[in-house]
Amino acid sequence: MKLERWSLHFYRLPYAREVVWANAREDSGLFALLKLEANGCGGIAEGTLKDTWSGVSPRSLAAAFEDILIPRLREVDLTDEKIVAQAFAGIPENRLAKGMIESACWTLRAAIAREPLWKLWDAERSRDVAWTVTRQRPSRMAAESAEVCAKYGFRTLKVKGGQGVDVDLRALAEIRSAVGRGVELYVDANSAYARAEAIDYVQALAGAGVTVAEDPCTLQPDAHFEALQKASPIPILVDRSCASKEDAALFLECGAKALSTKPGRVGLAETRAIAAMASLRGAKTAVGIYAESALGTLVNLQQPGTMAAEQTFFLTMTQQVSTLVPEIRGGTIELPPEADLSKLVDWGRIKKFATT
Numbered sequence: 001m002k003l004e005r006w007s008l009h010f011y012r013l014p015y016a017r018e019v020v021w022a023n024a025r026e027d028s029g030l031f032a033l034l035k036l037e038a039n040g041c042g043g044i045a046e047g048t049l050k051d052t053w054s055g056v057s058p059r060s061l062a063a064a065f066e067d068i069l070i071p072r073l074r075e076v077d078l079t080d081e082k083i084v085a086q087a088f089a090g091i092p093e094n095r096l097a098k099g100m101i102e103s104a105c106w107t108l109r110a111a112i113a114r115e116p117l118w119k120l121w122d123a124e125r126s127r128d129v130a131w132t133v134t135r136q137r138p139s140r141m142a143a144e145s146a147e148v149c150a151k152y153g154f155r156t157l158k159v160k161g162g163q164g165v166d167v168d169l170r171a172l173a174e175i176r177s178a179v180g181r182g183v184e185l186y187v188d189a190n191s192a193y194a195r196a197e198a199i200d201y202v203q204a205l206a207g208a209g210v211t212v213a214e215d216p217c218t219l220q221p222d223a224h225f226e227a228l229q230k231a232s233p234i235p236i237l238v239d240r241s242c243a244s245k246e247d248a249a250l251f252l253e254c255g256a257k258a259l260s261t262k263p264g265r266v267g268l269a270e271t272r273a274i275a276a277m278a279s280l281r282g283a284k285t286a287v288g289i290y291a292e293s294a295l296g297t298l299v300n301l302q303q304p305g306t307m308a309a310e311q312t313f314f315l316t317m318t319q320q321v322s323t324l325v326p327e328i329r330g331g332t333i334e335l336p337p338e339a340d341l342s343k344l345v346d347w348g349r350i351k352k353f354a355t356t
Contacts, residue, residue, distance in 0.1 A: 001079045001112065005037040008065055010049075010058045011353040013293055013317045020135040022162055022190035023052040029291055029317065032061055033350065035342055036104045038078055042342030043108025045100040046296030048264055053290070054096045058356070064097040078105050079112065081269060095243065099267025103299060106268045111340035117302040118335050121272075127301055127333045130156035130308040131315075132188075132289050133175065135163055142174035148315075149179045153330040156184045156308035158214075158289070162192030165201060172208045184308075186212035191240055193217045195224055199231050206233040212258060212284075212307070215239050221250035229255050239288055245273040252281045258307070259283055263300035264290025271303050279306075289313055295322040298341055301333065309333075321349040 014028045032047040049056060056064075072087045084105050088098050110117035118125055131154045133141050145157055159175060161168040172185060187210050193201050198217040205213050214237035219225050221241075229236050238251050239260035248259055259278050261271035265288075275285045287303050289310035290296070297311040312328065314320065323346045326333045338344060 001038045001077055003036060003038055003070075003074050003078060006065075006070060007035045008062055009033040009035075009350050010355050011321055011350055012355045013319050013321070013353060015316045016318050017316075019316060021052075022135075022160070022192065024050060026050075029293065030058075030355065031293055031296065031321075032058065032100070033295070033321070033345070034065070034100045034104050035345075036078065036101070036108050038108060039112055041108060041111035041340055043078075043104040043106070043111060044295075044342045044345065045103035045107065045267070045299055046264070046292060047096050047100045048290050048292065048296070050291070054265070056096055061097055064094045068094065069097055069101060073101065079109055081105070081109075085269065095266055099263070099265065099270060102267035102269035103263060106302075107299060107341050111342065114339045116335065116337055116339050117341075118304070121302070121304070123302075123304040125335050127304070127311075127335065128155070128308040128331060129312050129328060129333050130154060130158050130310050130331075131312050132158045132310055133160060135160045138167065138171035138174045141171045142178040145175045145183075146178040149183055152312075152315075152328040153332075154183065154328075155331040156186070158310055159185055159187050159210075161187045161189040161205075165193075165197075165204065169204060169208055172205070172210065176209060181209075185210050186214060186237070187216075188214035188237075188239070189216045191215045191218045198228055202228070202232045202234065202236070210234065212237050214260070215241075219251075221247070221254045221256075225251070225256075226254040229257060235284060237284075237286060242274070244270060245277060248274040248277050252277060252283060256281075257283050258286065260286050260288035261303060261305060262288040262290050263303050264292050264296060268300070268303055275303070275305065287311060293317060293322070294320040294325045295345065297326055297333075298322065298324065298336065298344060301326075301335060319349070319353060321346050321353060
């Protein structure tokens with residue numbers, strides 16, 4: 001099945017409030033939508049464009065597609081995942097662009113097969129999801145946690161740490177008081193602490209009832225990580241340093257118990273490979289947040305994980321470019337039965353929120 005047409009679109013969606021990440025503050029999100037067409041069907045993927053995350057701009061991403069990647073894609077069979085992967089095997093970097101193509105190819109295959117992708121992969125339709133509580137004052141983090149748990153029934157909260165050990169622990173105490181004991185908490189410190197501090201920090205988190213510690217410090221697949229995981233009473237979730245199946249293999253060799261898989265960062269093909277490797281070693285996987293819109297959520301949530309998925313950031317946005325916005329009930333999302341996800345794109349809204 002050869003590529004017939006392709007298109008790339010950029011849009012910016014506003015947030016209801018300013019969001020503070022570990023390396024940025026923003027009141028809106030910038031996105032790219034890739035569409036591949038073949039045999040009367042469409043495959044789509046959404047990319048999140050942030051300087052400190054993906055390191056690309058609309059112009060650089062467009063150039064990567066136009067000058068390097070799409071020319072190599074035109075003569076290959078899009079239904080064969082191995083052939084598509086081989087087409088890009090010799091091209092370094094361009095992680096986001098290559099990942100978007102892989103994801104668009106997978107959604108295209110589902111559309112051609114007339115089966116939703118989750119069903120094509122023999123996965124469950126229902127996904128347990130978590131809410132990400134971003135950095136704010138502890139009292140505000142607690143109030144937000146109580147609000148979203150009451151409204152959407154979340155049973156898992158991902159709490160952004162890295163505001164200082166005392167502030168992190170105070171936030172956890174206030175969140176626990178606000179949501180009760182029935183909600184699981186795990187903490188992502190975004191590598192904020194020194195490696196020498198990590199074990200004390202992780203033990204303090206465990207003492208506060210946290211079940212998983214994500215990136216407490218800069219993680220490398222080395223003796224330090226192996227010792228940290230062995231000494232930790234809870235799994236260390238590797239995110240920032242696990243961006244490929246090669247990374248995953250190295251961390252698993254060092255005893256990793258949990259890996260983050262981010263389709264929005266590296267594409268569905270790579271995250272499937274990482275998840276398969278983790279499963280063989282008995283490690284947990286989380287489908288990690290990449291600040292997706294509702295449209296990106298519908299694509300990336302096709303990837304199953306063993307932990308609650310983090311694809312709920314779309315709730316922060318006041319506008320969407322999808323005709324379908326996922327509903328969250330009892331802390332779960334039911335994926336749609338639609339095989340061709342490109343049919344869910346609201347092209348009028350793509351035009352309305354377009355940015356050059």
